Amino acid sequence: MYPLKFEDILRPIIWGGDEISRFKQLPEIHAGIGESWEISQVGDRISVVSEGADKGKNLTELIQRDGAALLGKHVAEHYGEKFPLLIKFIDARDNLSIQVHPNDELAKARHNSFGKTEMWYVIDAKPGAGLYSGFSKQITPEEYVERIKNNTITDVLQFHQVKSGDVFFLPAGRIHAICKGILIAEIQQSSDITYRIYDYDRRDAQGNPRELHVEQSIDAVDFKLYDNLRTSYEARNNEAVNLVTCPYFQTNLIEVDRSVKRPVAAHDSFVIYMCMGGKIRMTDNNDYAIELHQGQTTLVPASLESVTIEAESPAKLLECYIPAQQ
Incomplete structure (x- = not known):
């Protein structure tokens, strides 16, 4: 895989x-x-x-x-x-x-x-x-x-x-x-x-x-009032920053300008990467490599142990997977 x-x-x-x-x-x-x-x-x-x-x-x-x-x-x-x-x-x-x-x-x-x-x-x-x-x-x-x-x-x-x-x-x-x-x-x-x-x-x-x-x-509308509907976060280079965690998905932002290793199997879930900008080379633990540039998306199978993300130019990625059911 x-x-x-x-x-x-x-x-x-x-x-x-x-x-x-x-x-x-x-x-x-x-x-x-x-x-x-x-x-x-x-x-x-x-x-x-x-x-x-x-x-x-x-x-x-x-x-x-x-x-x-x-x-x-x-x-x-x-x-x-x-x-x-x-x-x-x-x-x-x-x-x-x-x-x-x-x-x-x-x-x-x-x-x-x-x-x-x-x-x-x-x-x-x-x-x-x-x-x-x-x-x-x-x-x-x-x-x-x-x-x-x-x-x-x-x-x-x-x-x-x-x-x-x-x-x-x-x-x-x-x-x-x-x-x-x-x-x-x-x-x-x-x-x-x-x-x-x-x-x-x-x-x-x-x-x-x-x-x-x-x-x-x-019957579908939530009529309650809510404050601060915009999500607050602080991006950090070469680290995953959580944006959303809910029962249906967890999404992190990763801004990379070097090589970063990310776990996959540990989540017991597929992992999706969407490239928001820049270009990366992604290599899995079996040394299979793909390139991902701005506007492209990849699905990493759950059975892979990890992927290594190498920035070919400074890049911004959304990382998404299904969190363990509570």
Whole structure:
């Protein structure tokens, strides 16, 4: 087994642009791309290995063949043959809809799906760009519905101006939206269940209003008020700095300018690395090596003991795995 890279799954979306193509250093610019699904087993969008002995095999086939050796024993016991995460890059050329995601219980009952807890890492943001996360004042479910009807729901949401490196944790139930001018890395549960609450009266390619899910969303929304919804952290060179730890994933930031050895088997989980900038060479304990540059992602199988990350230019990585179940 070896660190796996996958073919890009590029998704044209009404609010997408061309920043993903540039960020990922693709050979051609693809216009209107809203998302690149880096690692996915959602629906028919299943990641396919792009290089090495398993080139051409998809993620489902690998899990069926390798099981716990790929996923980790505790991950396989908990999730079976389902890959628990969906890893994305998102380019918001225009505002995304105001939305919310159900938790595990509601998603299971309604959609036979995982819920959708997620996190955002801001890769780049134009001056003044921002996002919505959480409410700015206490409102009732009745006021919530009324404000959606009269187009004032954004008046009671917290708007956060953002810059590169900002982090937001979004547990299921937190109302949110990415606004225009932001490029984001998203780590989330393996789910595509979204309740669209408000969409600025935007029309699809046929001129029809996009579907809203207001009534469905009421039971999913967390109406509590929260302070400090932006995650605080202090980056340290050549060390892993924790950004998010929750039952569904743990994510660390690693900024490297030399050689750094990182454990894998000790987590009893696969480990994902997303390159936010720069370029690295990654070598596993069997001396298999891959290169990873800005905009690329790799999945390291749980059975590997460790990987060594060698910075070919100063690089910034998100490291993500499934923490041991408590």
